[in-house]
Amino acid sequence: MAKKKKDTKGKDKEKARAKAREKELKALAKASMSKAAKGKAEKTKGKDKDRAKAKAKDLVKAARKADSKAKDSAAPRISKKPWGQDGKALDGVRILDFTHVQSGPTCTQLLAWFGADVIKVERPGSGDITRGQLQDIPGVDSLYFTMLNHNKRSITLDSKSKEGMKVLERLVKTCDVLVENFAPGALDRMGLTWERIHAWNPRMIVASVKGFGPGPYEDCKVYENVAQCAGGAASTTGFLDGPPLVTGAQIGDSGTGLHLALGIVCALYQRNRTGRGQRVLASMQDGVLNLCRVKLRDQQRLAHGPLKEYTQYGQGIPFGEATPRAGNDSGGGQPGVILKCKGWETDPNAYIYFITQAPVWDKICDLIGEPEWKTHPDYAKPPARLPRLKQIFERIEQWTMTKTKFEVMNECNALDIPVGPILSMKELAEEQSLRETGTVVEVDHPTRGKYLSVGNPIKLSDSISEVKRSPLLGEHTDEILAKVLKFTPREIAEIKASGATGEAAKGEAPKVETPKAQAAE
Ligand code: COA
Numbered sequence: 212m213a214k215k216k217k218d219t220k221g222k223d224k225e226k227a228r229a230k231a232r233e234k235e236l237k238a239l240a241k242a243s244m245s246k247a248a249k250g251k252a253e254k255t256k257g258k259d260k261d262r263a264k265a266k267a268k269d270l271v272k273a274a275r276k277a278d279s280k281a282k283d284s285a286a287p288r289i290s291k292k293p294w295g296q297d298g299k300a301l302d303g304v305r306i307l308d309f310t311h312v313q314s315g316p317t318c319t320q321l322l323a324w325f326g327a328d329v330i331k332v333e334r335p336g337s338g339d340i341t342r343g344q345l346q347d348i349p350g351v352d353s354l355y356f357t358m359l360n361h362n363k364r365s366i367t368l369d370s371k372s373k374e375g376m377k378v379l380e381r382l383v384k385t386c387d388v389l390v391e392n393f394a395p396g397a398l399d400r401m402g403l404t405w406e407r408i409h410a411w412n413p414r415m416i417v418a419s420v421k422g423f424g425p426g427p428y429e430d431c432k433v434y435e436n437v438a439q440c441a442g443g444a445a446s447t448t449g450f451l452d453g454p455p456l457v458t459g460a461q462i463g464d465s466g467t468g469l470h471l472a473l474g475i476v477c478a479l480y481q482r483n484r485t486g487r488g489q490r491v492l493a494s495m496q497d498g499v500l501n502l503c504r505v506k507l508r509d510q511q512r513l514a515h516g517p518l519k520e521y522t523q524y525g526q527g528i529p530f531g532e533a534t535p536r537a538g539n540d541s542g543g544g545q546p547g548v549i550l551k552c553k554g555w556e557t558d559p560n561a562y563i564y565f566i567t568q569a570p571v572w573d574k575i576c577d578l579i580g581e582p583e584w585k586t587h588p589d590y591a592k593p594p595a596r597l598p599r600l601k602q603i604f605e606r607i608e609q610w611t612m613t614k615t616k617f618e619v620m621n622e623c624n625a626l627d628i629p630v631g632p633i634l635s636m637k638e639l640a641e642e643q644s645l646r647e648t649g650t651v652v653e654v655d656h657p658t659r660g661k662y663l664s665v666g667n668p669i670k671l672s673d674s675i676s677e678v679k680r681s682p683l684l685g686e687h688t689d690e691i692l693a694k695v696l697k698f699t700p701r702e703i704a705e706i707k708a709s710g711a712t713g714e715a716a717k718g719e720a721p722k723v724e725t726p727k728a729q730a731a732e
Contacts, residue, residue: 294673295672295674295675297673298326299325299326299674299675300325300326300671300673300674301322301326301327301476304322304326304328304387305327305328305330305385305386305387305695306319306322306323306328306329306386306387306388306389306390307330307332307382307383307386307388307389307390308331308363308390309332309390309391309393309398310390310391310420311339311341312339312340312341312392312434312464313341313355313435313461313465313468314392314420314463314464314467314468314471314495315390315391315392315468315471316339316360316468317464317465317468317469318390318418318420318468319331319363319390320359320360320361320362320363320468321468321469321472321667321669322388322390322472322475322476323361323363324361324362324667325667325674325676326674327388328364329362329363330363330364330365330366330382330386330687330691331360331363331364331365331366331682332368332370332379332382333365333366333684333685334367334368334370335368335710335711335713336367336713338365338367338684338685339356339360341353341355341356341359342356344356348659350658351658352656352658352659352681352684354662356681357656357659357662357664357680358664358681359681360681360682361654361678361679361680361681362678363681364682364686364690364691365682365684365686365688366378366685366692366712367684367685367713368711369710369711369712369713370401370403371401372709372711373711374705374709374710375711375712376402377711378711378712379403380411381696381698382696383411383412383415384411384412385696386412386415387414387416387479387488388415388416388418388475388478388479388488389403389415389416389417389418390418390471390475391417391418391419391420392419392421394432395421395422395429395431395432396430398419405417405490409488412488413486413487413488414482414486415488416478416479416482416488416489416490416491417488417489417491418474418475418478418490418491418493419471419490419491419493420467420468420471420493420495421492421493421494422437422438422441422494422495422496423494423495424494424496424497428496433463433495433496434463435457435461435463436457437463437495438462438463438467438495438496438498439457439463439499440457441496441499442463442495442496442497442499442500442502442503443499443500443507444458444462444463444502444503445457446533446534447534447535447537448536449536450536450538451523451528451535451537453536456536462498462499462502463495463498463499464495466498466502467493467494467495467498467499470493474491474492475491478491505542505543506534506542509534510533510534513530513532513533513534517529517530518534518535519594519597519598520540520544520546521537521540522537522538522540522548522600523535523537524597524598525597525598525599525601525602539564541566545569545629546566546567546597546600546604547564547566547629548564548565548600548604549564549633550562550564550604550608550611550612551608552611552612552614552615552616552618552619553612553613553614553615553616553618559635560616560633560635560638561615561616561633562616562633563611563620563630563631563632563633564631564632564633565604565619565623565628565630566629566630567596567600567603567607568628568629569593571626571627571629572585572591573585574626574627574628575607576590578610578622578626579606579607579609579610581606590603616632616633617632619632620632640663648670649666649667649670649676650666651663651664651666652664652665652666652678654679654680655680656680657680657683666678685712685713688712689703692712
């Protein structure tokens with residue numbers, strides 16, 4: 212942050228200079244206007260007076276132009292370095308990462324990829340519970356952990372000990388953002404209330420993921436699927452005649468992590484103006500509901516009649532009081548479903564999502580061998596097709612079943628028909644184009660060896676993400692105590708002797724899965 216302070220000082224100076232120049236120009240314009248109005252008006256009349264007035268107006272214009280230039284001059288100079296070689300978007304931002312499991316770690320991982328220095332504080336001996344969950348190699352940090360904690364540093368600290376709190380205080384004073392996703396009240400119980408943090412560091416942003424926002428459930432602990440159920444995803448996912456379903460995409464955890472990351476970046480931006488930090492809250496229920504926005508849309512549409520793009524409409528099944536489960540129906544205005552492709556009998560992923568987008572309807576008719584549907588009154592226009600969607604898709608499926616999903620993809624895309632093959636995780640892991648963009652990356656780990664991970668899915672052209680391995684438990688404890696927090700060797704010895712950082716935890720992953728860990732998702 213030292214460099215940042217210097218930059219801010221420079222910017223302030225530049226702003227003051229620009230302000231003074233603007234004042235000077237305005238005074239000059241005012242003076243010459245009154246000179247023109249007084250002096251010249253006495254000597255000359257009519258045209259001369261007008262000319263003098265026009266000249267004064269020009270000067271005001273010039274002053275305004277200088278004003279806008281002055282505003283510009285407060286902005287940093289445009290970098291002359293090549294794209295991607297002038298640091299990272301969040302360089303200079305330091306994060307106290309008090310997160311665990313999935314939602315919080317996805318957020319801080321994103322910030323780390325954008326260049327923030329993320330210091331993960333972990334409980335001595337065990338660390339983030341996911342280190343030991345779903346372990347594929349005994350004694351080695353799980354993929355669960357390694358894939359959610361890239362580009363971070365790890366310090367072990369017992370935050371409930373006196374010495375641990377001393378270290379935490381210094382961390383709070385040194386960092387820009389504290390991110391946490393403990394159960395409700397845990398941070399306060401630790402002694403880290405907002406008031407205390409704000410008193411220690413008024414610039415600190417405190418960002419939290421919680422299961423629910425304020426209300427009847429605010430004290431509840433929440434995991435991914437609880438959020439999917441409470442946020443409206445489960446009640447609207449699945450088939451009409453089946454139970455509610457949760458989705459494999461971690462919209463409750465990773466989705467809320469993303470929401471939180473945006474809140475943090477906004478708070479950092481606002482702090483540039485106000486100088487002060489603020490609290491950021493992303494509740495998992497809110498995040499899931501935000502992602503289910505179209506289903507709340509449909510809830511309100513129900514008051515005005517059936518949802519005609521839902522397959523159940525064509526089947527004559529009446530709608531109830533709430534947005535129903537719609538199977539694989541498209542959630543938008545262009546009907547679509549999942550159809551079988553060649554090999555579906557043995558390959559669980561030999562399917563394609565097919566959208567009967569209205570502008571390409573004629574091409575679809577020709578492709579599937581139903582050219583007369585282009586003009587037939589039952590099929591030609593979208594409203595006429597709505598009650599017949601089931602039958603239409605059955606006909607299209609007869610065609611898709613003669614091709615592999617990739618053949619359907621190629622043939623349809625050549626005609627601008629939007630379709631999507633159902634790709635398995637195996638296919639995604641092997642997809643060359645995803646490797647080339649860094650969306651799928653191979654990472655080397657000292658105890659695990661090479662493994663695949665998902666890299667930064669958000670690409671910035673001037674802030675290129677490098678995916679670095681996750682830290683071992685407590686790997687950076689010494690480095691952080693000495694170099695970041697500037698404790699003296701004596702102080703470090705005292706902290707360590709107190710047991711606040713644990714003993715010999717460095718590099719070890721927990722060996723046994725605890726029952727709690729197995730239950731947790
Ligand atoms: N040193 C000492 N104690 C520490 C510590 C450290 N470094 N880090 C954590 N702890 C303590 C906490 O203070 C807390 O103690 P307390 O309950 O006595 O106050 C305790 O560890 C456990 O924290 P908690 O968050 O309750 O963990 P949990 O395993 O019981 O619950 C969740 C896990 C995820 C259910 C819960 O944290 C939660 O609901 N979080 C918010 C929602 C969320 O993010 N869910 C998604 C998870 S992917």
